[in-house]
Amino acid sequence: MRLEDGEELPADAVLLGVGVRPRTVLAEAAGLDVDNGVLVDKALRTSDPDIYAVGDIANQEHPVLGRRIRVEHWATALNQPVTAAAAILGDDVAYDRLPYFFSDQYDLGMEYVGHATREATARVVVRGDLDGREFVAFWLDAEDRVLAAMNVNVWDVVDDTRALILARTPVDVDRLADPGTPYADLRG
Numbered sequence: 762m763r764l765e766d767g768e769e770l771p772a773d774a775v776l777l778g779v780g781v782r783p784r785t786v787l788a789e790a791a792g793l794d795v796d797n798g799v800l801v802d803k804a805l806r807t808s809d810p811d812i813y814a815v816g817d818i819a820n821q822e823h824p825v826l827g828r829r830i831r832v833e834h835w836a837t838a839l840n841q842p843v844t845a846a847a848a849i850l851g852d853d854v855a856y857d858r859l860p861y862f863f864s865d866q867y868d869l870g871m872e873y874v875g876h877a878t879r880e881a882t883a884r885v886v887v888r889g890d891l892d893g894r895e896f897v898a899f900w901l902d903a904e905d906r907v908l909a910a911m912n913v914n915v916w917d918v919v920d921d922t923r924a925l926i927l928a929r930t931p932v933d934v935d936r937l938a939d940p941g942t943p944y945a946d947l948r949g
Contacts, residue, residue, distance in 0.1 A: 781833065783818045796820060798831040803855035804848035805841055813849065815841035824855045825927065826876050832860045859923055869894065872919050875909030875926045882908060888938050889915060897922065905931040924948060 762770045785795040794800040794808040798820035805813045805821065816838035820831040837860070844856040863872045877900030889896030897918060900909040906929055910922035921944035925932065928948045936942040 781817075783820075783831070785818070788814070788818070797829075800829075803857070804853075805845040805856055806848060813845040815845050821856060823876075824857050825859060830860065830876055834860065834862050836861055859926060861919070869913060870916070871911055871913050873909065873911040874919055874923050875900070875907070877909035886934055886938050889940050899925075899937060901932070901934070905934055907932060907937075918944065921945075 762772050762775050764770065783798040785793075785799060788795050788799045788807070791812070792809065793812065793814075798818050799807055799814040801807055801814050801819045801821050803822055803824045805815055805819060807814050817831070817833045819837075819841065820829050822828075823830050837858075840858055841856050844854050847854045859874050860876050861872070861874045863870070865871075881902055882900045883903040883905075884901050886899045886901060887896050888899065895914045897910055897912045897915055899907050899922075902908055907922070907925040909926065910918075912918050912922065925944065925947060930948065932947050937947055
């Protein structure tokens with residue numbers, strides 16, 4: 762691979778990740794607070810209490826994750842409006858679904874739930890057969906709490922991994938890595 766300055770970097774493969782920037786011009790013109798999207802609270806309310814934002818543009822204070830997150834996935838755009846509508850009607854609600862996505866790529870099927878950042882992740886624990894491409898990877902924080910999980914060619918575990926994330930309690934790392942340990946026995 763050749764860089765713009767002419768430097769060459771040896772590589773067997775190059776992966777290019779291209780993202781999008783949220784278009785916040787209208788929100789800014791309306792005087793709304795923006796930063797990597799339109800800033801919203803747990804009920805998806807913007808800095809103007811009469812305006813709500815949902816979907817890719819909403820940078821939400823997530824009540825479960827304890828930080829702001831903007832999720833670029835159709836499931837968020839599909840599910841957030843129910844919370845916004847309830848809030849508009851005066852209900853005390855919060856959009857608390859964990860981020861989720863799935864992808865099928867040739868012979869690999871993957872599902873990811875939760876949200877792990879490089880800064881928050883202390884380690885990754887693998888449960889299953891990494892070489893055989895049938896495993897679940899868990900991102901843990903410094904207290905060994907599960908932040909996120911991705912299952913690869915292992916099915917029907919998203920509810921179990923979601924429960925581990927929502928429990929917000931430390932897990933025994935050796936038992937987490939052991940495919941013979943039932944998920945229910947991992948929660949604190």
